[in-house]
Amino acid sequence: QITxxxxxxxxxxxxxxxxxxxxxxxxxLSTSGVGVGWIRQPPGKALEWLALIxxxxxxxxxxxxxxxxxITKDTSKNQVVLTMTNMDPVDTATYYCAHPVVTAPEYYFxxxxxxxxxxxxx
Amino acid sequence: xxxxxxxxxxxxxxxxxxxxxxxxxxxxxxxxxWYQQKPGQxxxxxxxxxxxxxxxxxxxxxxxxxxxxxxxxxxxxxxxDEADYYCQVWDSSSDHQVFGGGTKLTVL
Numbered sequence: 001q002i003t004x005x006x007x008x009x010x011x012x013x014x015x016x017x018x019x020x021x022x023x024x025x026x027x028x029l030s031t032s033g034v035g036v037g038w039i040r041q042p043p044g045k046a047l048e049w050l051a052l053i054x055x056x057x058x059x060x061x062x063x064x065x066x067x068x069x070x071i072t073k074d075t076s077k078n079q080v081v082l083t084m085t086n087m088d089p090v091d092t093a094t095y096y097c098a099h100p101v102v103t104a105p106e107y108y109f110x111x112x113x114x115x116x117x118x119x120x121x122x
Numbered sequence: 123x124x125x126x127x128x129x130x131x132x133x134x135x136x137x138x139x140x141x142x143x144x145x146x147x148x149x150x151x152x153x154x155x156w157y158q159q160k161p162g163q164x165x166x167x168x169x170x171x172x173x174x175x176x177x178x179x180x181x182x183x184x185x186x187x188x189x190x191x192x193x194x195x196x197x198x199x200x201x202x203d204e205a206d207y208y209c210q211v212w213d214s215s216s217d218h219q220v221f222g223g224g225t226k227l228t229v230l
Contacts, residue, residue, distance in 0.1 A: 062218055
């Protein structure tokens, strides 16, 4: 059974760096073809794909946010970390991590975490 | 970048058929995936690769994709189907995922 759970601060100040951790179970990021992605959703708005990391440490980023995002993995801990620099109030959103079903280069998300709401405010 | 266009809202009476569209340039050449999201919950995959259904998703949910429009069809709509629905594709030109703007399905 695959599960994912996001953790991190609920409140960050403008210009700060956000660090979110996705802790998962039921699969291993050392297995070929496996990945973990991040998606966010501002309150009342649509889903926005952010980033994805593959088992071989290949990474993909949203073009519009690429300069601010870093995704890394710790295979031994079954964790994926997303950092976003220079946070702004418009980055207030629920951040989800999700498990992709990969048929490279395409994929869709079959399991999602519960999401974590991050508010950016001074 | 590739843009997916969904109607903001669709309304349907119980027992009727709801059709939610997802428009994009030559979307028929892409694989489309659909998610259902109820208030306060994470999205749930309901259709993948245009028309495949994950286990546990009722047969009432179906999908099609041709030309410039992909469609999620929900037959015999129930009150429990009321939710936001999002389409998703992979944009080969930029190598990233794209979500539509979402459609709120209201069951009258």
